[in-house]
Amino acid sequence: MKAKPCIASLTVKHSHVFPPDTNMHGTLFGGKLMSHIDDVAAIAATRHARRQVVTASTDSVDFLHPVKEGDVIILEAFVTWTNRSSMEVFVKVITEQLITGERKVCATSFITMVALDEEYRPTDVPGVYPESEEEKWLHEDAARRAEIRQERRKRSKELARTFGTDFPWKEASRLD
Template identity: 70%
Template sequence: MESKPCRNSLAIKTSHVLPPDTNNHGTLFGGKLMAHIDDVAAIAAVRHARKLVVTASTDSVDFLAPVKEGDSVCVEAFVTWTHTTSMEVFVKAVTENLLTGSRKVCTTAFLTFVAIDDDGKPTSIPKVYPETDQEKKLNESAPERAEQRKKRREHSKEMAATFGTDYPWNQNV
């Protein structure tokens, strides 16, 4: 499989924030922004792998600036690092006041996707390589983030085993 540059996976989506997208504060629902992030990141992952993908994890999503009703939100994503069947995707969301042109980064996130075959089994993907200084910085720091994800996943498995599917605090209800 031939390696591909990060830029080949770039996906961009701009949306107008309308009243049904907002909460009682007149700002975009966090879950709506997260849906945009997952959607655009998945497109970037499929562009890289040219295979179906599933979301394996989403690192923390910190809301850095509000996205207000009437603003636009532009979500950009590209693959920064690959393993055998998985890939890390960097996402940046920028809000813009369409009347003034003022723009702010409202969030950044890393998501991990796994490429799957027709039977839903993980399948190999091409390697990715960085070209710009920003891509190189993200690519070089990716193994550390991957190790953090691995530890977090183990902790999540422990929590799942501890709490299971029952609600022990409500057994008498």
């Protein structure tokens, strides 16, 4: 498979923030923003792999600035790094107040997507290469982020075993 530049997967999505999208403070629900982030990351990853994809991991969603009702959010996503079947996608979210034109980066995120074959099994993806200085900066740290993801996944499996479906919530039941 021929490697592709990061920019080939660039995906940009705009969305209004309406009253039902907001909490009691008049700001965008975090979960609503996370849904937008997952969607734009999936589009970028699909564009790169030209395969169906699923979300394997959300490394982080860092909320940096509130998004208010009436604002527009602009999400920009692109593949920064690939492994055999997985792709790391960087997502930047900008809030824009349309009347004043004021814009701020309100969130950043790293999402890992996995490409699937016709039987929904992980399948190979093309490599990716950075061109701009910013892409190179993200690409250089990607292997380290992948190691952190693997370690976190191991810990999550331990937590799942420890707090499995039969975990006895004896202490919690005393609170009733």
